[in-house]
Amino acid sequence: MKKGLIAIAVILIFLVGFVVFIQNVNLNRLGAQQYYVQINQDGKRMEDKTDSGEKYVYYEYTLDGFNPSGKEKDLTFTAHKELRRDAYLRIYVKGDEVSSYQEVKADELPEGAKQKLNDAGN
Numbered sequence: 001m002k003k004g005l006i007a008i009a010v011i012l013i014f015l016v017g018f019v020v021f022i023q024n025v026n027l028n029r030l031g032a033q034q035y036y037v038q039i040n041q042d043g044k045r046m047e048d049k050t051d052s053g054e055k056y057v058y059y060e061y062t063l064d065g066f067n068p069s070g071k072e073k074d075l076t077f078t079a080h081k082e083l084r085r086d087a088y089l090r091i092y093v094k095g096d097e098v099s100s101y102q103e104v105k106a107d108e109l110p111e112g113a114k115q116k117l118n119d120a121g122n
Helices: 002-024 111-121
Strands: 033-038 044-049 055-066 072-079 088-094 097-104
Touching: 033 072, 033 111, 055 111, 072 088, 072 097
Parallel strands: none
Antiparallel strands: 033 055, 033 088, 044 055, 055 072, 088 097
16 A cells, blocks of 8 residues: 555656646757847848738748857847847857747846957947
8 A cells, every 4th residue: 555655656756747847848949050140130020921811910030140159140030029229149050050049138148249249349
């Protein structure tokens, strides 16, 4: 009887841990390379339709990104809204595709990327 209760407890702990993991981890960021960009231009307004015919708007950005050591890569990605001018973003790249992004503060930039972004801004 005790072994059965222990097994159920272990399974419940595992399931709760799995649910917490899924809620807090963006799978598009796992295993991705990180680059940093600064929004220094307006996004290109794009329109498209869903399969049901509903129109939607998104914005496309093509920017120079820099990895933590300062290596450059041209990055193209889309956002569902216009991004804040001068904002810094951490871009997650899998292969040649941008899989996700998030805004970061200037003091969160790795030194190599920060230096290249400052040089590019001058």
